[in-house]
Amino acid sequence: xxxxxxxxxxxxxxxxxxxxxxxxxxxxxxxxxxxxxxxxxxxxxxxxxxxxxxxxxxxxxxxxxxxxxxxxxxxxxxxxxxxxxxxxxxxxxxxxxxxxxxxxxxxxxxxxxxxxxxxxxxxxxxxxxxxxxxxxxxxxxxxxxxxxxxxxxxxxxxxxxxxxxxxxxxxxxxxxxxxxxxxxxxxxxxxxxxxxxxxxxxxxxxxxxxxxxxxxxxxxxxxxxxxxxxxxxxxxxxxxxxxxxxxxxxxxxxxxxx
Numbered sequence: 001x002x003x004x005x006x007x008x009x010x011x012x013x014x015x016x017x018x019x020x021x022x023x024x025x026x027x028x029x030x031x032x033x034x035x036x037x038x039x040x041x042x043x044x045x046x047x048x049x050x051x052x053x054x055x056x057x058x059x060x061x062x063x064x065x066x067x068x069x070x071x072x073x074x075x076x077x078x079x080x081x082x083x084x085x086x087x088x089x090x091x092x093x094x095x096x097x098x099x100x101x102x103x104x105x106x107x108x109x110x111x112x113x114x115x116x117x118x119x120x121x122x123x124x125x126x127x128x129x130x131x132x133x134x135x136x137x138x139x140x141x142x143x144x145x146x147x148x149x150x151x152x153x154x155x156x157x158x159x160x161x162x163x164x165x166x167x168x169x170x171x172x173x174x175x176x177x178x179x180x181x182x183x184x185x186x187x188x189x190x191x192x193x194x195x196x197x198x199x200x201x202x203x204x205x206x207x208x209x210x211x212x213x214x215x216x217x218x219x220x221x222x223x224x225x226x227x228x229x230x231x232x233x234x235x236x237x238x239x240x241x242x243x244x245x246x247x248x249x250x251x252x253x254x255x256x257x258x
Contacts, residue, residue, distance in 0.1 A: 188251020
C-alpha cells in the first residue's frame with residue numbers, strides 16, 4: 001500500500017530521537033512538511049538535517065520545552081509561520097518515569113502531567129480550530145501500554161498516560177463530526193534512547209539489556225521505531241480515514257489487555 005501525505009503539514013513533539021524521529025522521517029518520506037519539536041538544540045538540528053537530506057519537503061526544527069505553556073504557544077507560532085497550517089499532530093514528548101507510589105511527590109506528578117498531558121492539551125487547543133474549519137485533521141497521542149494495564153511501581157507515567165487515553169476517547173467523539181480523527185498509539189518495548197540510557201546506568205551492554213526485556217514479549221523481540229512510524233503514517237493518511245477513538249498497542253503482544 002502506497003501512503004501519501006502530500007500537501008499535509010505535521011508537527012511531532014519529542015521529534016529529535018527515537019520514535020518521534022522515526023515518525024517525522026516517515027511522514028517526510030510520504031510527502032508531508034514536518035516540524036519536529038524538542039528541547040535539545042544540537043540534537044534537534046542534527047535530526048532536522050538528517051530528515052532534510054532524504055526529503056524534498058520542508059523540514060524545520062523548533063526548540064521548545066513544551067511542558068511550559070509559553071513554549072507551546074511559541075512552537076505553534078513558528079510552525080504556522082513556516083507552513084501556514086497544521087494538519088497532523090503527534091504528541092510524543094516525554095520519557096517513562098516509574099517508581100513506587102510513596103516516592104511520587106506532588107512536584108514529580110505535576111511535572112509529569114505538564115509534559116505528557118497538558119502539553120498535548122495546549123497544542124491540540126491551538127490547532128483544533130483550523131482543523132475543524134478545514135474539516136480535516138489527525139491527532140495521534142503516543143502513550144504506553146501502562147495506560148490500559150498499569151503495573152505496580154509505574155507512577156507517575158501510568159497516571160499521566162491513562163489521562164491521555166481518556167482524553168483521546170473523549171476528544172474523538174467531539175471532533176468526529178468535523179472529520180478530525182483522534183487516536184492513541186501505545187508503546188511497548190521499542191528501541192529508543194531512553195533504554196540506552198537505562199542500560200548505561202546499569203552498566204549493561206545494550207543488546208544484553210534488550211535480551212532481558214525480550215523475555216516479556218510474546219513475539220520475542222524488541223520493536224523498531226520504524227515499525228511504530230509505519231502505523232502512525234497510516235493513521236495520519238486518507239487510508240486511515242475511518243479509524244478514530246482507538247488505542248492501538250504497538251508492543252509485540254506484551255500488553256495483557258487488547
